[in-house]
Amino acid sequence: MRSFKYIALSYLIFVISTGTTSAQRWNEGWPVLKTYEGKYLDEVAMPLGGIGTGTVSIGGRGDLRDWELMNRGALGYLPAFKLVAPTISNGPFFALYYKQQNKEAAVKVLEGPVPIKEYYGDWGADAVNSGFPRFETTQFAAAYPLSQVSFEHKDVPVAVRLEAFNPLVMGDADKSGIPVAILRYVLTNNTNQPVETSVVGMVPNYIGVDGWSGKPKGNYNEYRESKGLKGLYMYSDGVDKKDVNWGTMALTTLADKEVTYRTSWAKLGWNWTFREFWDDFVADGKLTDHPEKVKNEKRDSTEFIGDDLGSKSAKIKTPPATLAVKQILQPGESKQVTFFLTWHFPNRRAWDHGTHHAGNYGGDTIVGNYYTTIYKDAWEVAEKTAAELRDLETETVNFVKTLVDSDIPNILKEAGLFNLNNLRSQTVFRTKDGLPFGFEGTGSIKGTKIGASKSSGWGFGTCFHVWNYESTIPFLFGDLSTKFREVEFMHATNEDGAQSHRVALPIEKGRNFKHWAADGQMGTLIKVYRDWQLSGDDARLKEMWPYIKKAMAFAWTGIWDTNKDGVMEGSQHNTMDINYVGPNPQMAAWYLGALKASEQMAAHLGDKTFARECKDLYIKGRKWVDANIFNGEYYEHHIPEGASKVAQLGKGCLVDQLVGQYLSHTAGLGYVLDKDNVQTTLKSIMKYNYVDNFNEHFNTFRSFGLGNEAGLIMASYPRGDLLDFPFPYYTEIMTGFEYSTAAHMIYEGQVEAGLKIFKAIRHRYDGYKRNPFNEGEYGHRYARAMAAWAGILAYTGFQYSAVNETMNFNAQTGKYFWSNGYQYGTISVSNSDSGKTVTLTPENGDLMLRSFTLNGFGKVRFRKGKVFKKHEPVQFAVTANDAEAGLPAHAKLE
Structure with a gap:
């Protein structure tokens, strides 16, 4: 782990001396929170992309993987891999050409070694670009969204570092929502002689196919120059412009000299396509174009150009857009080459699952993308980003560095920052009107073996009881957080006050999901109070108040608090995907927090009668819960006599029985339950639910912890009375539940226990066993994991x-x-x-x-x-x- 002093206005600093020199491994202007090397690089893949734009990930060895640029989650998708027959080595790549005086030129792909697990497949190595010579080792340094990759090879005369990021400007969702991956390669001559260098990048134009559906048709690349940019604009003449996979892409550079390109490659038989590219590039570090169509001015038509064998060739379906920048480095000199990968795919469908849709709650309706209303196409994205790059980078670095350089424990910074990437993954999108929505998690194209199912998004509808746990968005993007509240209250709250805990799309159908969740609805009431406190926006609160009031009153006029005594005893649907019956701590804390929040909002708005009603219920409920369901160690679920015990909690010690208290602390509501009981309960959860070796743990369902890993299980039964059919997840671990409980422990001064849980989670996501930027639950990059930011809030008491x-x-x-x-x-x-x-x-x-x-x-x-x-x-x-x-x-x- 390394941390460096930030130098405000400088991008790069190098150690330069006479004779042979070495570049610093990392950019001193960028903070570094965590480094990965050796086997801990295997699973590292940091997404690059903005809020609601899709992403492409930079891998630990410097490769680009998980291409999720279009309108669906597609973890594992690599465009054009084995699609451009017959070559099998045509995936996206960047490569380095170098030539010393009196030595032959050489080319190496800018990637580390092929992982051992990809050595063996039906056709040999099952890794894209495996035929390239490559670097011997890489190291990966990160402080999300800033990542750096150091490439090392004993025979390469230049030191190479990749600096990859996407702008993250705290408080500005638009600047943090740019569809761009910025890739800056920094080269330093480590010899006492000049060295010719050239960095080349190739991205196949795969418009029309996203890993789930579609085909490329009539795809072309066009070379352009404008506003300091040079590069290739990728478009399609054949894909339907209404198709979900239609759009534009661009690969551009800020370099102003020695830029060469290929709009496509020569389509030849066998392995000759790749060989022809190689021979062309290794000859001088420049590219010779192989255009697939040109304009015949006399005939005003398009004709195809023949290949080098003299015969006309059908075009490559996903033509490789290839761009190279050549430079000569003097002894000890450092230069940089900056590339932008930008994209623009406007046709998002409502709750598109790739293989199926969310029935009447989604379908084929195009709801659009907010980011595509800001930019005309992918080229304009590149132009605007280039014009603002210095400011965007400075603001991003300043924000990340301020956090990294603070005296907050590194494990809390790591968990909070690295899970922030979930907000900028395909888990989250913004429709063309700017409203935000989210799946629970995204899907992979490989699906799940144990479930034999595939989906590009798991859990549609911004599921309220999942999204209740996250504490990242309100403290980093307040305006965006208030838009989530707008969806919940203005579009998902029905006339009787019941909230559709999954929101249908298009938004005018938002109330169509006629299912209510007690925890989800009570949580939204705490969150709207929290966001009002953070924003101070009385006008927005007044606008939403009629819906807030209805949503609160539904708790006692609907199916939950049936006798209006401040305690829920009715059928309470919740995030365990079951309906609790009878008083239980999980709903009790949510309900009390919602009552306290509603009382304070009502009082502020002068609604004294409703404020008094909420306050009276809160006092009654709190007194009853502390007196009746606290057993001296923790709060228990009381199942009514004669009620079914199937899929219930019973006398178990639940990991998040105090989740409403956790969220109330983040909102500044103070205690909603007895302080001593709360602190005793958290100690009991740590005592009974912490497993330090999952190799010895019996788990009946999904396994998120294996071997000697540790974590907090969902429920334990220290007093016996394990039900024959308890709620299904009771033996599992899930990071969002662990983070919220660990943060709550820190709030209560139980810091050692809280940090122990944070460390256990991040140990599981260490880069070797799992991706540090992908904490999953029901799908990848799970929304609930954004509860991790609360660790920072709790530790500082902010x-x-x-x-x-x-x-x-x-x-x-x-x-x-x-x-x-x-x-x-x-x-x-x-x-x-x-x-x-x-x-x-x-x-x-x-x-x-x-x-x-x-x-x-x-x-x-x-x-x-x-x-x-x-x-x-x-x-x-x-x-x-x-x-x-x-x-x-x-x-x-x-």
């Missing part, structure tokens, strides 16, 4: 209210990161003779505060309010005054 213009933080000394969905910055806390000295610095905008609290220590009030200016550190003192705080103060944080 709370912010734009409504009251207040900020809270824990009182431990150090320098810490904070973000409220709109601004981010740092807090430094140090001891002083009179108490604590705090230095507050906003990094991306001004911040207004009327008070600042160090939890459990003291509060300072700014009488007239204080504006903290962007980039201007402000120091002030906080004296001990027994300030009340919504969160417990940590006596000691490791």
